[in-house]
Amino acid sequence: xxxxxxxxxxxxxxxxVRGGVTMRVLGHIKAVDGVSFSIKRGETLGLVGxxxxxxxxxxxxxxxxxxxxxxxxxxxxxxITKLKGKDLLPLRREMQIVFQDPYKxxxxxxxxxxxxxxxxxxxxxxxxxxxxxGVSEILKLVGLDPEHMNRYPHEFSGGQRQRIVIARALILRxxxxxxxxxxxxxxxxxxxxxxxxxxxxxxxFSLTYLLISHNLAVVRQMAERIGVMYLGKLVxxxxxxxxxxxxxxxxxxxxxxxxxxxxPKAAKDKRRIRLIGEIPSPMNPPSxxxxxxxxxxAKGICSEEExxxxxxxxxxxxxxxxxxxxGGAIS
Amino acid sequence: xxxxxxxxxxxxxxxxGMVRAVNGVDLMLNQxxxxxxxxxxxxxxxxxxxxxxxxxxxxxxxIDGKIxxxxxxxxxxxxNEMLKIRGKEISMxxxxxxxxxxxxxxxxxxxxxxxxxHERITKSEAKKRVIEMFNRVELPDPERIYKSYPHELxxxxxxxxxxxxxxxxxxxxxxxxxxxxxxxxxxxxxxxxxxxxxVRQFKTSVIYITHDMALAAEISDKIAVxxxxxxxxxxxxxxxxxxxxxxxxxxxxxxxxxxxRRMKTLFSMPGEIPSMLNPPPGCLFHPRCPDKMEICERKxxxxxxxxxxxxxxxxxx
Numbered sequence: 237x238x239x240x241x242x243x244x245x246x247x248x249x250x251x252x253v254r255g256g257v258t259m260r261v262l263g264h265i266k267a268v269d270g271v272s273f274s275i276k277r278g279e280t281l282g283l284v285g286x287x288x289x290x291x292x293x294x295x296x297x298x299x300x301x302x303x304x305x306x307x308x309x310x311x312x313x314x315x316i317t318k319l320k321g322k323d324l325l326p327l328r329r330e331m332q333i334v335f336q337d338p339y340k341x342x343x344x345x346x347x348x349x350x351x352x353x354x355x356x357x358x359x360x361x362x363x364x365x366x367x368x369x370g371v372s373e374i375l376k377l378v379g380l381d382p383e384h385m386n387r388y389p390h391e392f393s394g395g396q397r398q399r400i401v402i403a404r405a406l407i408l409r410x411x412x413x414x415x416x417x418x419x420x421x422x423x424x425x426x427x428x429x430x431x432x433x434x435x436x437x438x439x440x441f442s443l444t445y446l447l448i449s450h451n452l453a454v455v456r457q458m459a460e461r462i463g464v465m466y467l468g469k470l471v472x473x474x475x476x477x478x479x480x481x482x483x484x485x486x487x488x489x490x491x492x493x494x495x496x497x498x499x500p501k502a503a504k505d506k507r508r509i510r511l512i513g514e515i516p517s518p519m520n521p522p523s524x525x526x527x528x529x530x531x532x533x534a535k536g537i538c539s540e541e542e543x544x545x546x547x548x549x550x551x552x553x554x555x556x557x558x559x560x561x562x563g564g565a566i567s
Numbered sequence: 568x569x570x571x572x573x574x575x576x577x578x579x580x581x582x583x584g585m586v587r588a589v590n591g592v593d594l595m596l597n598q599x600x601x602x603x604x605x606x607x608x609x610x611x612x613x614x615x616x617x618x619x620x621x622x623x624x625x626x627x628x629x630i631d632g633k634i635x636x637x638x639x640x641x642x643x644x645x646x647n648e649m650l651k652i653r654g655k656e657i658s659m660x661x662x663x664x665x666x667x668x669x670x671x672x673x674x675x676x677x678x679x680x681x682x683x684x685h686e687r688i689t690k691s692e693a694k695k696r697v698i699e700m701f702n703r704v705e706l707p708d709p710e711r712i713y714k715s716y717p718h719e720l721x722x723x724x725x726x727x728x729x730x731x732x733x734x735x736x737x738x739x740x741x742x743x744x745x746x747x748x749x750x751x752x753x754x755x756x757x758x759x760x761x762x763x764x765x766v767r768q769f770k771t772s773v774i775y776i777t778h779d780m781a782l783a784a785e786i787s788d789k790i791a792v793x794x795x796x797x798x799x800x801x802x803x804x805x806x807x808x809x810x811x812x813x814x815x816x817x818x819x820x821x822x823x824x825x826x827x828r829r830m831k832t833l834f835s836m837p838g839e840i841p842s843m844l845n846p847p848p849g850c851l852f853h854p855r856c857p858d859k860m861e862i863c864e865r866k867x868x869x870x871x872x873x874x875x876x877x878x879x880x881x882x883x884x
């Protein structure tokens with residue numbers, strides 16, 4: 237237990253859906269619906285899933301940008317679930333987030349120095365000179381010219397802007413970083429640079445990452461362990477190699493076989509599991525196993541009973557009634 | 568030869584100056600062929616696609632070149648002729664399916680419109696054809712979808728509607744601009760399977776515009792790689808992947824993270840794409856090129872045949 241950076245137990249986040257003349261609550265979007273995992277110190281945990289799977293909500297709830305509806309969150313062994321307002325402030329130094337779109341994450345009318353340096357003023361009451369020094373140092377570390385600190389965001393390219401976002405997240409030297417689709421808005425040649433930078437910084441500052449992405453190749457490259465989310469739940473969790481070489485959940489199998497492969501020969505003899513239909517509404521998730529409406533292998537029990545999330549091999553967790561029988565379905 | 572683009576040059580007039588978005592593109596497409604037009608943001612792939620249909624914005628100007636489609640130069644056609652070609656002979660699919668649909672008209676009526684305009688048939692006849700098309704794109708419950716508004720459809724379903732609209736009149740050429748980029752990967756796989764099957768069935772020629780080499784690999788017979796407003800390499804899909812010749816193509820392929828194995832560090836090309844406000848002299852890739860020679864800073868290389876490829880690079884003479 238002592239070596240875990242983050243632990244979450246049965247975390248839930250429901251968003252009320254209001255409507256009608258009185259704006260009464262009509263139902264709830266169950267964005268995250270009972271997720272448990274831990275992230276070890278120095279580890280990168282990857283979280284994959286499609287739109288609406290709840291991965292972004294989960295990432296934000298873990299660092300308390302969003303209040304959880306239920307469940308518990310531990311940071312370095314300390315229960316932070318109930319922390320609010322001022323009590324959260326010291327925690328913000330320790331955990332930060334990098335958002336997907338570097339075009340939206342930066343205030344267009346603030347200079348880089350003010351954007352990146354603001355945390356120093358809030359948390360350390362730094363003066364002008366200290367801000368300048370801190371900003372200059374962190375800009376160098378993320379590969380930007382400190383001379384450019386007086387420029388505005390629009391003067392930078394997409395890749396450079398994401399470096400600015402990363403600099404802002406790191407200026408207080410946090411221990412834990414949530415990376416929410418950090419390269420999805422970038423071109424592939426720029427993506428490679430940002431991913432390499434994130435790996436370097438992790439080494440340099442002994443960081444722990446929660447990497448959220450819909451891009452399985454990116455997660456493969458960065459993460460030691462990977463969790464697969466579907467409709468608010470974790471359906472599989474395993475070592476990265478295990479997950480890619482021996483996926484057990486039918487959803488993981490379908491997801492992996494949907495990835496286009498940059499090799500025309502391999503693409504031709506690739507065996508595919510095609511998932512039918514689309515992800516259902518998180519307001520009315522299917523009964524039993526939530527994946528049963530799209531699962532090519534679903535049987536009667538799947539729509540009646542929710543499969544438990546259990547450890548079927550050391551470190552390999554899966555929630556499927558028939559994982560054993562389906563073992564050879566893809567490989 | 569169905570389509571022949573010769574030395575296409577497109578500029579954009581902006582407040583900061585003139586942007587050379589497309590700077591001498593040559594591209595040829597045979598009947599029934601699928602070509603992947605691949606490049607990063609700002610490489611000019613979308614502008615090339617839009618130029619074919621003459622759908623460019625007001626501030627854009629085609630300053631040079633020819634676009635010969637089925638024996639006619641599209642750039643010289645009067646607008647009323649062009650209108651007959653759009654949708655009937657050449658159609659286009661865009662990235663955001665919902666932006667391509669009118670939000671206040673039922674989607675069925677929108678698809679029916681192309682039948683009514685181009686084939687002059689009644690609305691009830693058109694509706695029959697639409698339902699038939701909806702069946703072909705595997706939309707569940709076509710009658711219900713016919714009456715639906717775009718906001719009632721998921722992204723995947725909306726893209727199926729758009730595909731049915733684009734293929735309704737069996738065009739000879741389809742320009743697909745990142746049609747699956749806004750979709751999740753499992754839905755993308757569904758749409759790609761459908762798209763591939765339909766264009767093969769209808770023998771439609773396709774220009775498939777994408778930033779994703781892997782998607783291009785799955786669908787195209789050949790691939791054209793664009794960089795900074797020019798095509799730097801064209802070859803059969805297998806050739807491009809087996810033996811990329813242009814240093815940019817090589818770098819691009821090496822930058823893609825591999826799902827099959829984890830690498831210690833990803834390969835990354837130095838520098839960034841040049842500003843098209845004041846592009847560098849000579850070969851536009853030379854500031855980032857690992858194989859740069861002295862001539863590259865002075866002269867612009869043109870596409871030349873090398874083995875089975877066409878490549879614009881002085882490494883090959």
